[in-house]
Amino acid sequence: QVQLVESGGGLVQPGGSLRLSCAASGRTLSSYTIGWFRQAPGKEREFVASIRRGTGTTGYADSVKGRFTISRDNANNTVNLQMNSLKPEDTALYYCAATYRNILTVAANLMDFWGEGTLVTVSS
Numbered sequence: 001q002v003q004l005v006e007s008g009g010g011l012v013q014p015g016g017s018l019r020l021s022c023a024a025s026g027r028t029l030s031s032y033t034i035g036w037f038r039q040a041p042g043k044e045r046e047f048v049a050s051i052r053r054g055t056g057t058t059g060y061a062d063s064v065k066g067r068f069t070i071s072r073d074n075a076n077n078t079v080n081l082q083m084n085s086l087k088p089e090d091t092a093l094y095y096c097a098a099t100y101r102n103i104l105t106v107a108a109n110l111m112d113f114w115g116e117g118t119l120v121t122v123s124s
Contacts, residue, residue: 002027002113006096009118012086020081020118022096030072032113033099034079035106038092038120048094049081050106057104064090086122093117 008020022034033053039045049070050059058070069082079096097111 002029002032002098004096004098004113004115006094006115006118009094009120011121011123013124014086014088014122016086016122017082017084018086018120020083020094020096020120022079022081022115024077024098028074029077029079029098030074031100033101033103033106034070034072035097035099035108035111036070036079036081036094037097037108038090038094039117040089040092043092045095045108047106047108051079052104053100053102059104059106083120086120088122091120091122093119 003025005023012018035050036048037045038048047061049068051070067085071080095117096115098113099111
């Protein structure tokens with residue numbers, strides 16, 4: 001069992017940046033494949049980015065590729081999502097999730113543990 005807590009959300013202007021963190025208690029995050037997902041009001045939860053256990057291979061949704069970067073900070077037992085060039089359409093509740101599966105393609109139904117989410121609002 002691992003408990004996940006997201007932080008770093010907030011209000012930012014279009015073109016701005018935010019850095020989200022996913023912290024874990026109880027287990028070492030490097031043992032898990034981690035995914036970031038988001039859910040905007042009235043929309044389904046969607047995949048944003050992932051980092052695979054072991055190899056550290058990363059994956060991104062087309063909508064965020066080139067703007068978002070997922071990385072591990074093993075010293076602090078966190079997985080971070082650096083979000084640059086934010087757009088109003090990035091506004092959503094952002095969740096991190098973890099799975100024991102050593103997978104490259106991450107989907108919500110494959111994740112074993114979820115955090116409560118952190119809200120990102122991109123607006124002028």
